Amino acid sequence: MLLLRVLPKAAVCAALLSLVCLIWVGVSGSAALHAQSPAAAAPSVAPSTVLVAVDQRPVLNLDGEWHTILDPYLNGLGGGRNGYPMDEELPAGSNKLVEYSFAKSPTIKVPGDWNTQRVSLMNYEGGFWYERHFQYQTQAGHRAFLHIGAANYRSRAWVNGQLLCTHEGGFTAFDCEATRAVKAGENSVVIFVDSTRIADGVPTLKTDWYNYGGLTRDVSLVTVPASFIDDFELHLDRATRSAIEGYVHVEGAQAGTKVSVDLPAAKLHAEGVTDADGHVAISMAAAGLTLWSPETPKLYHVVLKAGDDTLTDEMGFRTIETSGSKILLNGKPIVLHGICIHAEAPFRSGRVNNDKDVATLLGWVKELGANYMRLAHYPHDQRMTRLADKMGILVWSEVPVYWAVQFEKEDVFAKSQQQLHEEIRRDRDKVSVVLWSIANETPNNPTRTAFLTRSAEFVHREDPTRLVTAALLVRGDAKTKYIDDPLGKALDVIGFNEYVGWYEGTPETADSVEWKVAFDKPLINSEFGGGAKAGMHGASDTRWSEEYQAEIYRHQIGMLNKIPQLRGVTPWILMDFRSPVRNLPGMQDGYNRKGLVSDQGQKKAAFFVLQKAYKENGLGHAE
Numbered sequence: 001m002l003l004l005r006v007l008p009k010a011a012v013c014a015a016l017l018s019l020v021c022l023i024w025v026g027v028s029g030s031a032a033l034h035a036q037s038p039a040a041a042a043p044s045v046a047p048s049t050v051l052v053a054v055d056q057r058p059v060l061n062l063d064g065e066w067h068t069i070l071d072p073y074l075n076g077l078g079g080g081r082n083g084y085p086m087d088e089e090l091p092a093g094s095n096k097l098v099e100y101s102f103a104k105s106p107t108i109k110v111p112g113d114w115n116t117q118r119v120s121l122m123n124y125e126g127g128f129w130y131e132r133h134f135q136y137q138t139q140a141g142h143r144a145f146l147h148i149g150a151a152n153y154r155s156r157a158w159v160n161g162q163l164l165c166t167h168e169g170g171f172t173a174f175d176c177e178a179t180r181a182v183k184a185g186e187n188s189v190v191i192f193v194d195s196t197r198i199a200d201g202v203p204t205l206k207t208d209w210y211n212y213g214g215l216t217r218d219v220s221l222v223t224v225p226a227s228f229i230d231d232f233e234l235h236l237d238r239a240t241r242s243a244i245e246g247y248v249h250v251e252g253a254q255a256g257t258k259v260s261v262d263l264p265a266a267k268l269h270a271e272g273v274t275d276a277d278g279h280v281a282i283s284m285a286a287a288g289l290t291l292w293s294p295e296t297p298k299l300y301h302v303v304l305k306a307g308d309d310t311l312t313d314e315m316g317f318r319t320i321e322t323s324g325s326k327i328l329l330n331g332k333p334i335v336l337h338g339i340c341i342h343a344e345a346p347f348r349s350g351r352v353n354n355d356k357d358v359a360t361l362l363g364w365v366k367e368l369g370a371n372y373m374r375l376a377h378y379p380h381d382q383r384m385t386r387l388a389d390k391m392g393i394l395v396w397s398e399v400p401v402y403w404a405v406q407f408e409k410e411d412v413f414a415k416s417q418q419q420l421h422e423e424i425r426r427d428r429d430k431v432s433v434v435l436w437s438i439a440n441e442t443p444n445n446p447t448r449t450a451f452l453t454r455s456a457e458f459v460h461r462e463d464p465t466r467l468v469t470a471a472l473l474v475r476g477d478a479k480t481k482y483i484d485d486p487l488g489k490a491l492d493v494i495g496f497n498e499y500v501g502w503y504e505g506t507p508e509t510a511d512s513v514e515w516k517v518a519f520d521k522p523l524i525n526s527e528f529g530g531g532a533k534a535g536m537h538g539a540s541d542t543r544w545s546e547e548y549q550a551e552i553y554r555h556q557i558g559m560l561n562k563i564p565q566l567r568g569v570t571p572w573i574l575m576d577f578r579s580p581v582r583n584l585p586g587m588q589d590g591y592n593r594k595g596l597v598s599d600q601g602q603k604k605a606a607f608f609v610l611q612k613a614y615k616e617n618g619l620g621h622a623e
């Protein structure tokens with residue numbers, strides 16, 4: 001690993017002491033200030049909730065063309081003579097609307113990042129306004145929520161000029177209550193999204209992926225009864241594997257509200273009544289279920305009822321746990337044959353956000369012979385985990401605590417915790433998700449370790465049914481490598497990234513590396529790989545050729561197989577992806593080229609090396 005990639009800027013600059021560094025820190029520092037001031041001045045209204053299984057509810061879909069205003073100076077937030085474009089309902093006689101008009105402004109498609117929809121916006125990072133109108137029929141005694149699948153990075157939403165919520169975090173879903181703001185007939189909704197990278201963000205200023213801005217996932221309006229199921233959790237009991245346990249939470253319920261859970265195909269039924277907090281524990285004997293696994297991705301139709309609300313879901317049941325250095329799926333040791341994936345849309349670029357993108361990516365995962373994938377480095381569109389449930393692909397899901405976020409800051413911890421909460425809440429009904437990853441390649445120091453130990457504890461509390469992991473850096477030289485990062489103590493499964501043969505040595509270097517592991521826990525190689533330009537051929541020692549990349553894979557497979565407790569791998573990465581830090585002309589041209597498949601779908605030689613290893617069960621050990 002390159003040192004530069006994991007140290008905070010200030011530390012790197014202290015070491016280098018150059019003018020370039022002064023400019024580097026200065027520029028990003030002022031950008032952060034600029035970005036923070038309007039947010040600080042604005043009222044902060046937390047999203048009301050994250051509606052579980054919202055994609056299973058009937059909704060008013062707000063996808064489609066939205067009017068947009070580019071606002072690099074955040075003028076619309078500032079008020080004054082020509083501010084407040086979010087409020088079109090100004091008192092008669094006001095002249096504020098003179099200098100802007102949503103109606104006359106160009107449109108853009110939602111969901112979708114703005115960068116790939118207009119050539120002039122390709123490199124734009126900053127403020128951006130979205131607006132559209134919709135017809136609504138109010139229903140007495142119901143509540144309405146604006147559901148935003150993802151808005152990168154900070155956002156605010158108004159309905160009919162009324163501020164509903166502010167949100168930070170570019171990859172998680174949230175719902176803002178709109179009950180009092182919506183009206184019968186014509187309504188307007190305005191969403192402001194600011195994609196400016198900020199130093200105290202999660203992620204922070206520098207990442208190895210493109211900062212696609214905007215409303216990158218579906219937007220909808222959800223109408224529910226006055227009291228409704230906002231959250232539930234159902235899982236197979238680890239100890240017996242013959243009972244379903246969990247809870248249902250009914251928001252706004254009076255104590256004593258009747259709740260029922262049914263799995264009609266299995267003839268299972270449970271019921272109970274809510275306590276004063278709207279909570280009811282669920283427990284039902286469930287012997288004889290077909291347990292979910294990659295070989296049998298069986299899903300059951302689940303019907304939840306609470307008062308006037310009915311919610312259905314498609315859910316699988318399985319257990320996941322560790323025993324010593326083994327990972328047990330349904331009590332049996334499993335080896336995870338996987339691949340890392342970014343949410344980069346195949347063929348068209350931009351963010352993955354439709355069924356076609358997801359089917360293409362997961363089709364390649366299956367073709368590879370994989371049973372597992374790491375969704376790097378942030379929560380992906382919900383379609384990914386839904387389809388993984390159906391196709392039988394186990395999932396590692398992650399939050400963007402990436403490289404050196406500001407671990408010393410309590411509010412950065414709060415942001416990471418909020419993202420974990422939103423991620424877990426959205427996907428806890430997805431049986432495919434077995435690992436929550438709290439971080440990627442973070443610097444090994446006590447402040448970081450304390451921060452991430454708290455994250456691991458938080459995740460264990462929020463979801464005790466799954467395993468906690470992180471992708472760690474390793475230390476050592478080309479002869480001996482150590483996996484002994486003290487953060488490993490807080491994890492159930494240890495992920496480790498290494499790039500022997502690419503950032504270090506040649507492919508053959510892997511042959512003589514000896515691995516020393518300080519933990520009796522399952523190990524997953526969460527990244528290895530190297531770059532290749534699809535269609536470029538050469539000798540196996542010619543960098544960027546498909547042959548060189550394939551050679552890295554061959555030697556890595558030999559090396560990794562010598563680690564007895566290696567329970568899985570996710571090489572880096574399924575498909576080439578856009579990244580502003582990959583600028584080698586003729587080879588990278590703005591793309592990280594470590595994909596096994598190019599962004600235009602061409603499979604490289606290494607794809608077939610890994611496919612062969614998976615088909616022959618020749619990588620990793622189940623026990």
Ligand code: GCB
Pocket residue numbers: 208377440441497527572592594
């Ligand atoms: C890493 C990072 C990943 C990068 C990759 C690379 O270690 O986790 O985000 O894209 O290396 O290509 O260098």
